[in-house]
Amino acid sequence: MINTTLILSYILFIWLIILHTFEEISCDIMELELGHIKLTKNRYLIGASLISTLNLGTLALLTLGLPTGYYLGLLTTAVFGIFQALVHTVGYFLEGKKSRGLGAGFFSSIPLAIVGVAVFIQLIRAIL
Numbered sequence: 682m683i684n685t686t687l688i689l690s691y692i693l694f695i696w697l698i699i700l701h702t703f704e705e706i707s708c709d710i711m712e713l714e715l716g717h718i719k720l721t722k723n724r725y726l727i728g729a730s731l732i733s734t735l736n737l738g739t740l741a742l743l744t745l746g747l748p749t750g751y752y753l754g755l756l757t758t759a760v761f762g763i764f765q766a767l768v769h770t771v772g773y774f775l776e777g778k779k780s781r782g783l784g785a786g787f788f789s790s791i792p793l794a795i796v797g798v799a800v801f802i803q804l805i806r807a808i809l
Contacts, residue, residue, distance in 0.1 A: 683746055687743065687807060688740070691739070691740055691743055691800055692740065694758065694797060697789075698761055701789045702729045702733075706725075739753045751808050758800045761797070762793055763794055763801065
């Protein structure tokens with residue numbers, strides 16, 4: 682049986698990731714250099730495209746009720762929802778509590794992480 686609340690929550694999760702991506706683009710995060718990591722425009726856009734494709738594929742699997750979708754959903758919500766908030770928080774404090782613009786990075790990662798945790802919990806309950 683399809684869990685409508687889970688599907689709608691995952692759609693909200695995807696929407697927040699896309700919003701987060703647009704906010705990062707608007708604040709020129711694509712030119713970020715962090716140690717040995719040099720984020721170019723092409724690398725950023727390829728990564729964002731892969732994340733979107735993975736999330737839409739996960740949504741399709743969840744909609745079909747396939748177990749693979751639930752486990753892939755755990756991975757995506759953990760990495761793109763919860764872990765990204767930790768990364769942005771560390772970056773925010775390493776930058777001296779300066780964001781590159783309102784909404785990008787640290788600020789938009791908060792609602793994304795909250796929804797990520799909620800969906801993660803829903804997925805665990807659905808699996809158990």
